[in-house]
Amino acid sequence: xxxxxxxxxxxxxxxxxxxxxxxxxxxxxxxxxRVDSETKAAAIALFDALGMDLSTAIRSxxxxxxxxxxxxxxxxxDESTLKAMAAVRSMRETSExxxxxxxxxxxxxxxxxxxxxxx
Numbered sequence: 660x661x662x663x664x665x666x667x668x669x670x671x672x673x674x675x676x677x678x679x680x681x682x683x684x685x686x687x688x689x690x691x692x693r694v695d696s697e698t699k700a701a702a703i704a705l706f707d708a709l710g711m712d713l714s715t716a717i718r719s720x721x722x723x724x725x726x727x728x729x730x731x732x733x734x735x736x737d738e739s740t741l742k743a744m745a746a747v748r749s750m751r752e753t754s755e756x757x758x759x760x761x762x763x764x765x766x767x768x769x770x771x772x773x774x775x776x777x778x
Contacts, residue, residue, distance in 0.1 A: 690717075 706716040723731040736744070754760040
């Protein structure tokens with residue numbers, strides 16, 4: 660049977676450490692996170708209202724993330740960030756296709772000098 664350590668047992672200044680014990684006691688692993696005191700208090704209040712402690716809530720989050728193969732909620736980027744990421748991806752693909760993706764800065768600058776001279 661698993662043994663849970665209370666969140667109140669482990670405090671460090673304005674941050675706290677959550678200790679989670681996963682699976683059976685013999686296979687337990689320690690996970691520690693640091694969170695500011697306001698986040699801690701709000702999370703404890705929220706999960707207490709839902710009838711669970713913080714460790715149970717975090718374990719539930721981890722299991723849901725594993726089941727979904729990613730974050731169990733939408734992570735969104737604004738349109739300009741998506742466009743910038745697409746541009747970087749396109750430049751990387753073009754660079755790889757042209758065989759210059761592994762060039763050093765000195766090699767790139769040399770290529771630029773050669774191109775400017777040939778104009």
